[in-house]
Amino acid sequence: MAKRVLILGAGGVARGMAALLTKAGHVPMLWSPSGRSTQALRSLPLQVSGALDGALRIAIAQDLQTALHWAEVVVLAMPANGHRATLDAALPHLRADHGIIISAQLSLGGLYLHQALAARGVAALVMAWGTTVVLGRCLGEDGVQIGGLRARVEVAALPDTRSDEALALCHALFGDRFAKAESIVAIALGNLNPPVHMANALCNLTRIERGEVWANYDGITPTVARLIEGLDGERLALATAYGVRVRSVERHFRDTFALPEHLSLAEMAAQIHARRGGPPGPTDLSTRFITEDLPFGIVEIITLAQHIQHPTPLHEAGLTLFQCLCGRDFRAENTLLPALDFAAISGC
Template structure:
């Protein structure tokens, strides 16, 4: 299959390498154009959980990417979702499939309804997290820190769940399970709270540019904060009537651990066995600039609409606003275009339909 990938960061190129290795054709487009220049006419060299050299196609326009692809994967940071969705949708074709990896701030809902508004009937798949953990280590090289054993996917429309699940497995293997509600994906992304705890508790290392290993930074005390944040997230999911994995299940399913280990123990084992990626060494890190406005702030918004207290999530957001001297709660450009009344109503009735606001 010919797969168009929006983005040229570590995750996007990791997907391209994975797909090529498994017999598919991968085409990438960089919204900025800058990150793609070094890839033109070159092979990607992957190391880590996936090794080898892979040739991919680089295109210079979104029109070229979308018009030729059978499946389009959006693999850019959350702060780029609205812009790339609005760039992609005008060139979408009937019957194309779209994957949002990973969905943040209900961007899958915005994509589906933007397509519907154009009269395009297409299936949208929203992933709770990424299939793999990858980062660019050079102009044409990536390091893949791991490939997840299991992750959740929601389909829009829900009736296309079986077909969407088959497609995800065709592309990336038998590592997906379908969930019936898009809110289960929105409330099931563990990266934002985990990253919030890690970044807050290792903040001076980040600001001073010191090397630190990500999983080594999840000490027992940091793990307790992660678990406390998780309790708040689970209470919010319960209020919306959806079932999501716990943070313990997330670590076990991601790394293949047996039951019975604490978060701190599993983090220590990941560090010992795999080292894992380094922690961020600059304030311009997605742990904060992406995960706070597009991961934490939407949870606070959902909580406010059901009167569910999230004191740690709110406090963390306020602390980062103070540390950075900026208001992260205002940096999310998706919140104001999401159909909130219908989203909330859909959690109360299986027959409720989401509609775009006029």
């Protein structure tokens, strides 16, 4: 049965999801906080290329309240920097019959929404994804290039008793690619992007600052890989301390890119670079490797560790170095974690 799906966001991932939903027979609508990212799409079809292709007419929201009243499902698909403000704007208009997807969760955004809804007495189903379904990149004002569709996405439902309902809804919308996560903490600690991106950005910082052209996986030399492995060891130990299981970075690379068991992390990165050439490494200090993954990924890991007095010295050192290098307080930029009731985490 076709679903009416409001997508909060209008970037590459949001546009890619709109295309995927349209192809599957659903009715998506895009909403942009400023309206700038959807202006052209009010009169032009969305030009889709890559893993999907075509010219698709996508509905554009006029205002958030009206769009939420129309929607059956709501998907948050924007950088984590905008999650708190967008969720707070949506909260007064969310209903118990809404299914709400956080794609993808950073800084326990699913828990923030669940707790905020509970405070209003609204028992909506919240679904926190470990990653995005589509790899999307905006092409101009009216286009999106879909680099691929993920074969597996883990999802944690809040409340956990509605996990089967959450999986069924995600399957109906985006296909048979979803698996139940152990908990929302498993989603949080299963996200490899923040530590991998922090290590790669730190060790290639001059390239980024100078705007040099370089390939992301080519930047993972044996020395950089050693730092990634050290960070990964801390993440895995923290997951064990919380009683959840997550994949190692080596297992993630092997499963994602079908690589043999005997290769080291650096050797896997070299093979991925040789096969694909890209994606390109960031060429500006405003990259999400720094502005999103540090305040909403690395700070999240450190905060979870501090909650149970578990050491993460490499993560803390990396954050401290970047705060000095960038002249920013990335801890203070996180607007989600300070609003959480951490006492509830053990029950999630």
